[in-house]
Structures are given as C-alpha cells and as structure tokens.
Amino acid sequence: MAQIPIQDTIASFTCIEEALDYFEIGFDRQFIEEFREPLTKRFVGNLLLAKPDDWFSARRALKNAYCKIQRGRLDRHTRSACRGCTTCQRR
Secondary structure, three states: OOOOOHHHHHHOOOOHHHHHHHOOOOOOHHHHHHHHHHHHHHHHHHHHHHOOOOHHHHHHHHHHHHHHHHHHOOOOOOOOOOOOOOOOOOO
16 A cells, blocks of 8 residues: 655645644634634745655644744733644743
C-alpha cells in the first residue's frame, strides 16, 4: 500500500477546519469564522516556505499560522499570555 504524499493530502482539503482536524489541532470555531482568510493564507505561506515532507512538519506549519494570528491579536505592550489558542506552547 503506497502512502499519499502530505502535499496531496493538504491539497485535498476543502476548508481550514479539515486541516485542523486532520492535524489534530483544537480550535475555536468563532475564531476560525472571523480569521479564516488570514489563517489560510498564512498556512499556505508557511507550507511554501517550509516544504513539509511529513505529517509533523505540515502540522507545525499550521500550528505556527494559528498561533501567529492569535498572538497578533494581543496587546503588544503587555505580557499577556496567548488566551484561547489551544495549540500555543508559549503559555
């Protein structure tokens, strides 16, 4: 049985929620509805830069995109933690 390359799997997704579910990343539906386009663009950009070769590197690209959008919403002058970001490891 031949394995499907990760790029083909990612290309088969029709929405960002499918990618989040596939990579087992918890997410807030309200956040996704509000930031769907920038999250998708950042994820695709990360994939172009990183050229993932396995599930883990593709997951990392999506986690980085999700966290970057979340952290971008925080006040830059405080040291507040990333709240609501279920994937952030910078808590």
